[in-house]
Each structure stands twice: as structure tokens, then as C-alpha cells.
Amino acid sequence: MRKYWWKILGVFLIVYSFTMGLLVPLKPGIAYFEPGATQAGKAYEMTITGYNTFYTKATAAPRVWLKYDSVHMLIADRVEVLGDRQLKARFNLPGSLPTEKQVAVTSLIIDDDYNGFAVKPGSVFITADSSLQEISIGKAAWGKTEVSGVHEKDQFNFPYRVQLSETIRNLYYHVPFWFAMFIIFIAGITQSVQYLRTNNPEYDYKSMSFTMVGTLFGVIGLITGMIWAKDTWGTYWTWKEVKMNMTAIALLVYFAYFILRQSFDDDERRARISAVYSIFAFAAMIALLYVVPRMVSSLHPGSGGNPALGADDLDNSMRLVFYPAIIGWTLFGVWLTSLIYRMQMVRERIYDQ
Amino acid sequence: MNLTKEIGILLRKEMTIEWRQKHALGGILLYVISTVFVVYTAIKGVQPNVWNALFWIVILFASVNALVKSFVQENSSRQLYYYTIANPTAIILSKIIYNSGLLFLLTLLSYGAFILFAGNPVKDVGQFFLAMFLGSVGFSISFTFVAAISAKANNSSTLMAILSFPIVIPIILTLLKLSSNALRLMQDSSISKDIMTLVAIDVLMIATAFILFPFLWRD
Amino acid sequence: MNMKKPFSLLTILLIFQGFAQAQADNADFMRSVGKMYVVYGVIVVIFVALVLFLIYLDRRLTKLENQINDQ
Numbered sequence: 001m002r003k004y005w006w007k008i009l010g011v012f013l014i015v016y017s018f019t020m021g022l023l024v025p026l027k028p029g030i031a032y033f034e035p036g037a038t039q040a041g042k043a044y045e046m047t048i049t050g051y052n053t054f055y056t057k058a059t060a061a062p063r064v065w066l067k068y069d070s071v072h073m074l075i076a077d078r079v080e081v082l083g084d085r086q087l088k089a090r091f092n093l094p095g096s097l098p099t100e101k102q103v104a105v106t107s108l109i110i111d112d113d114y115n116g117f118a119v120k121p122g123s124v125f126i127t128a129d130s131s132l133q134e135i136s137i138g139k140a141a142w143g144k145t146e147v148s149g150v151h152e153k154d155q156f157n158f159p160y161r162v163q164l165s166e167t168i169r170n171l172y173y174h175v176p177f178w179f180a181m182f183i184i185f186i187a188g189i190t191q192s193v194q195y196l197r198t199n200n201p202e203y204d205y206k207s208m209s210f211t212m213v214g215t216l217f218g219v220i221g222l223i224t225g226m227i228w229a230k231d232t233w234g235t236y237w238t239w240k241e242v243k244m245n246m247t248a249i250a251l252l253v254y255f256a257y258f259i260l261r262q263s264f265d266d267d268e269r270r271a272r273i274s275a276v277y278s279i280f281a282f283a284a285m286i287a288l289l290y291v292v293p294r295m296v297s298s299l300h301p302g303s304g305g306n307p308a309l310g311a312d313d314l315d316n317s318m319r320l321v322f323y324p325a326i327i328g329w330t331l332f333g334v335w336l337t338s339l340i341y342r343m344q345m346v347r348e349r350i351y352d353q
Numbered sequence: 354m355n356l357t358k359e360i361g362i363l364l365r366k367e368m369t370i371e372w373r374q375k376h377a378l379g380g381i382l383l384y385v386i387s388t389v390f391v392v393y394t395a396i397k398g399v400q401p402n403v404w405n406a407l408f409w410i411v412i413l414f415a416s417v418n419a420l421v422k423s424f425v426q427e428n429s430s431r432q433l434y435y436y437t438i439a440n441p442t443a444i445i446l447s448k449i450i451y452n453s454g455l456l457f458l459l460t461l462l463s464y465g466a467f468i469l470f471a472g473n474p475v476k477d478v479g480q481f482f483l484a485m486f487l488g489s490v491g492f493s494i495s496f497t498f499v500a501a502i503s504a505k506a507n508n509s510s511t512l513m514a515i516l517s518f519p520i521v522i523p524i525i526l527t528l529l530k531l532s533s534n535a536l537r538l539m540q541d542s543s544i545s546k547d548i549m550t551l552v553a554i555d556v557l558m559i560a561t562a563f564i565l566f567p568f569l570w571r572d
Numbered sequence: 573m574n575m576k577k578p579f580s581l582l583t584i585l586l587i588f589q590g591f592a593q594a595q596a597d598n599a600d601f602m603r604s605v606g607k608m609y610v611v612y613g614v615i616v617v618i619f620v621a622l623v624l625f626l627i628y629l630d631r632r633l634t635k636l637e638n639q640i641n642d643q
Contacts (some may be wrong), residue, residue, distance in 0.1 A: 026606075034397055048389075093414070122502050164607075165609040166606040166607050167610045167611055170614050172374055173614045174614060196565075216597045216621065216625055219618065219621065220621045220622075223617050223621070224614040225615050227610060227613050227614055227617065231607060231610045249519050252519040253519040258508060259512065259515055262514060263506040263507050263512060264507075269505065272414075272568055272569075273502055273505050273569065275568075276568050277499075277516065279561065279565060280498060280502075280558075280562070280565055281520055283558065283561040284519070284520040284558065287524075287553075287554045287557055288523040288524040290523075290550065290553075291523040291550055312573060336625070339629065343629070343633060350636065350640060350643070353643065
């Protein structure tokens with residue numbers, strides 16, 4: 001406990017995650033456009049609003065595509081730069097769609113040499129009158145161009161997501177607390193087991209300190225999550241969200257643990273029985289981990305097509321900040337734990353005298 | 354003395370004590386009936402989904418009240434006597450078996466009271482009985498163990514509720530799903546998985562209780 | 573000393589009322605500027621929680637110091 005290089009490392013990683021997480025800009029993206037729907041066979045003029053874009057700095061006017069599928073796409077006839085954030089693109093839509101569908105959902109792609117390329121999937125709705133459709137014409141008209149020669153920018157940027165926008169940075173300030181909490185709680189449980197095996201009161205203090213810090217991290221994770229949820233899901237608390245409710249239950253268990261500790265006079269008894277309770281409750285939490293996901297689906301990423309951090313969302317630039325943040329907060333939590341533990345030991349010495 | 358014989362003797366002891374304190378069991382029954390009656394008069398015409406939730410809430414509270422006394426109904430000198438002659442595994446097992454039986458009886462009686470006052474929306478009786486049985490076993494394991502803990506800690510019934518409610522949440526959630534299927538509030542083809550989950554939770558809890566009880570019992 | 577507590581409570585109430593009015597003025601405050609304020613809110617929560625924890629530790633240490641001084 002006396003060595004302190006890991007404390008420096010922890011603080012360094014946290015500072016790193018704060019500076020990188022706040023300073024690195026988001027990739028240029030497409031915030032919104034209008035109108036969102038049009039008809040085949042008409043001229044379609046759209047105004048596009050970019051996010052973090054500098055369209056005036058591009059040497060040539062940006063190219064804009066509507067992409068139907070991997071072989072059918074359409075390039076804008078005329079693109080006008082209205083400002084750094086605004087584009088006006090005009091399409092001459094052919095009278096037919098390339099397939100028999102009456103409604104096509106096309107992706108919007110913008111590319112220029114300064115901002116790189118941006119995609120907004122599932123954007124423009126094109127409706128076609130089926131009686132006038134000629135698929136061969138549609139195929140020919142949509143198949144003329146292809147998205148080629150796009151500018152891949154190698155800048156260090158975080159991805160832009162419309163629903164999340166800048167709040168994607170909360171990944172570094174909300175999620176690491178969960179990871180750190182899990183690690184710290186598991187450390188606490190192992191200390192409880194150690195106590196029951198050895199009857200050495202030091203393990204009880206360690207387990208109590210770990211649990212206290214874990215609870216603190218859990219509360220932080222819950223409150224930060226609620227703020228983020230209010231913005232992204234529109235509500236502070238929802239019964240449809242599994243992870244949120246499981247954490248709330250786990251925190252109830254650990255609050256109960258501290259109340260249990262308060263109700264003993266005898267140190268040995270307190271240590272033993274609270275260790276027993278924490279292990280039993282941990283077993284119940286494992287059951288909960290297994291049961292609850294079967295009850296309701298989660299709003300969190302990774303289930304039900306949610307925006308945020310699926311496999312393709314957590315890109316390498318985010319990993320470079322996210323993983324250090326987890327390690328940093330875990331080390332910080334261990335530091336806090338060691339403070340409480342040492343304080344407890346000093347208290348014991350005072351009482352012994 | 355082998356384990357089964359020991360458990361048998363301890364079970365007989367539990368029943369004798371319960372029989373001597375008939376008023377305790379009667380009190381719990383009265384609690385169930387009056388709760389159902391109050392609910393019935395408050396909400397006239399109970400909907401099946403409300404019925405379902407109410408049933409398990411009443412069972413939950415009745416179980417806590419019934420089992421809170423598990424480890425304190427005898428005085429400490431007699432506890433010490435048991436400690437010297439009995440195996441802790443036999444003690445926790447006999448308590449859990451006895452309490453499961455008690456809770457299952459209590460659940461059946463509450464079901465009767467619910468039928469009497471609030472009607473019977475249960476469509477699949479077999480499944481509902483299975484839910485009641487597995488629920489009583491699960492409640493019995495967790496509440497017996499927590500009662501043992503709270504008996505060591507000044508034994509307040511508030512502490513018992515605080516300690517045990519978060520722990521039984523997985524059981525309650527599975528039970529609600531199982532019984533809402535029995536009430537045909539929802540159709541679920543994977544109901545056998547839920548039954549397996551409930552059994553798995555019971556097994557997990559009982560294994561943990563086995564391992565940990567000797568540490569509780571020792572003093 | 574007795575006056576201190578009601579006064580601070582009143583101040584907090586007034587501040588909260590101010591916040592409430594400000595929020596009514598621009599209901600979409602949290603969503604403005606690319607929703608960066610949500611991130612700031614989260615960071616503030618982290619700091620407040622850590623500071624509260626430090627205060628808790630501080631108070632417990634003060635108790636210990638008092639015990640040492642009493643001996």
C-alpha cells in the first residue's frame with residue numbers, strides 16, 4: 001500500500017481521459033436536412049446542415065449522393081455551398097426506382113477533400129407511382145454513377161451520431177464507473193471470503209472499504225446515467241431498462257449491508273455476519289443477472305438496435321480513451337479504498353490503547 | 354447419528370414448537386385474510402393483472418412475518434444446547450424444509466382467501482400450483498437464511514425486510530412471469546425455461562446457504 | 573451559530589428558484605450546442621460526488637483526531 005506509482009498512474013489516466021475526451025472534436029457529420037421525402041421523377045432540392053463541417057474550406061464543391069443499395073446510386077447535379085454548415089444539393093430524380101418497391105429509403109453521402117466523407121443512413125424517402133414505373137429505366141438511371149474517390153480522413157476524431165451528438169463523450173464519464181464498480185465489488189467479495197477463511201479482521205476492513213467505494217461508484221454511475229438517459233431516452237428512469245434496475249437492486253443490497261454493519265456491537269460478530277450476508281447477497285445478484293435480462297429487453301447499446309456503442313460504434317479512437325478511463329477509475333477506487341482501510345486501522349489502534 | 358435421522362428429529366421439534374404457538378400461525382392467516390379483504394373493499398372488481406401482483410405481494414409480506422421468528426422462538430440457552438448436539442447442516446436443512454412446508458400451506462390458504470374474496474382468474478391451475486410451490490421453496494430458503502442473520506443482529510423485523518427484499522427480487526420477478534402465464538395474461542412458449550430458472554435459483558441459494566450457515570451458527 | 577442554518581437553507585431555496593426560472597426560460601438548454609451541456613452535467617455530478625465523499629472522510633478523520641487529543 002505504501003508504493004504510490006499506481007496512484008500516479010490512475011490519476012494520470014483519469015486526467016488523460018478528461019483532456020482527450022473533452023478536446024478531441026467529433027467527426028464532421030450530417031446533422032439534418034430537409035425536405036425528408038420526395039417523389040420519383042421530380043427535381044429534388046435539399047438543404048443539408050452539417051455538424052462540425054467546414055464546407056467553404058473544401059477546394060472543390062462537395063459531392064452528394066443518394067445511395068439506394070450497393071450498386072444503385074445517384075449523384076447530385078448541382079451542389080451549392082451556402083456556408084460552413086450549409087449545403088444545397090439538387091437531384092434530378094429519374095421516374096423509376098431500380099426495384100419494384102414503391103418506397104425507397106436512401107442513404108445520404110457527402111464527400112469533399114477537407115471534411116472527408118459522411119454518411120447518414122436511412123435518410124431520404126422516395127415514393128414512386130407503381131403504374132408509371134419502368135424498372136429497366138430506373139436501373140439504368142440509378143446505376144450510372146458510383147461512390148468513388150472519397151476522401152478518407154485520418155484525423156483523430158470521435159464518431160458523430162445524430163441522437164448522441166456531443167454526449168457520445170459521456171462514454172468516458174459514465175461507463176467506466178460501472179466497470180470499476182464491478183471490479184471493486186468483486187474484490188470486496190474475495191476479501192469477505194478471505195475473512196471467513198482466516199478470521200483476520202484486516203480482511204473485514206478491506207472488504208468493507210471496497211464495498212463502500214463500490215457503492216460510491218454505483219451511485220455516481222446511476223446519477224450520471226440518469227442525466228444521460230434524460231437526454232437520449234427522454235426520461236430519468238425507466239422500468240424498461242434492465243441494467244439500470246439491476247444496479248438499483250444491487251445498490252439496495254449494499255445499503256442493507258451497511259445498515260447490517262451498524263447493528264452490531266461486537267467487532268468479530270459484525271465482521272463474520274456481514275461477510276456472510278455479502279456473499280449470500282452476491283449469489284442472489286448472480287441469479288438476478290441471469291433472470292432479469294429474460295424479463296425485459298434493454299435500452300442500452302448492444303440490444304434492440306440502439307444507437308450508441310455497438311460493435312461498429314465503439315471505434316478505435318474511442319477505445320483509446322475509454323479503456324484508459326476504466327483502468328484509471330479502478331486505480332482511483334483502489335486508492336480511495338486504501339484510504340478508508342488505513343483510517344479504519346488507525347481507529348483500531350486508538351481503541352486498543 | 355446420520356443426517357436424515359437428525360433432520361427428522363429436528364423437523365418434529367419444529368412442529369411441536371409451532372403447535373405450542375398456534376396463535377402465531379393464526380395471526381399470519383388473519384393478516385392474509387384482512388389484507389385481501391381490505392384490498393377487495395378498496396378496489397372493487399379486481400382485474401387479473403392486479404390480482405396477480407397483489408397475490409405475490411401479500412405472500413411476500415406474510416412470508417416475512419411468518420419466518421422472522423425462525424431463529425428466535427427459543428431462548429438462547431436452548432440454542433446453545435442445539436449447537437452442542439446438532440450438525441449445522443441438519444439445522445439449516447430442517448429449518449428450510451419446515452419453512453417451505455409452512456409457506457406452501459400459507460400460500461394455499463391465501464389462494465383460498467383470494468378465491469373467496471377476489472375471484473379466481475387462474476386458467477392453468479397446474480402451472481399456478483407449481484409456481485406457488487417453487488415460490489414457497491425459494492422464499493423459504495432466502496428468508497430462513499436472512500432470519501438467521503438478523504437473529505444475530507438485534508433481530509429487528511425492519512432489518513429482516515431490508516436485508517431480504519433485494520435478495521428475493523429475482524425469485525419474485527420469475528414468479529410473476531410464471532403466474533401471469535398461468536393467468537393467461539401473456540402467452541409464453543419458453544415457460545419451461547422460467548421454471549428451470551426458478552429451480553436453478555433455489556439450488557444456488559440453498560448451496561450458498563449450506564456453505565455459509567456454519568459461519569453464522571458458530572458462537 | 574443558530575442563525576447560520578436557516579439562512580443557508582433560504583439561500584439554497586432562492587438559488588433553486590432561480591434555476592427553475594432559468595429552465596423555464598430555455599427549456600431546451602441542456603440540448604443546445606450539440607448537447608455538450610449534458611456532458612458538463614455528468615462531469616459536475618462526478619466531482620460533486622467525489623467531494624461529498626471527501627467531506628465524509630474528513631469528518632471521520634476529525635473524529636479520530638479528537639479521540640487522539642482526548643487521550
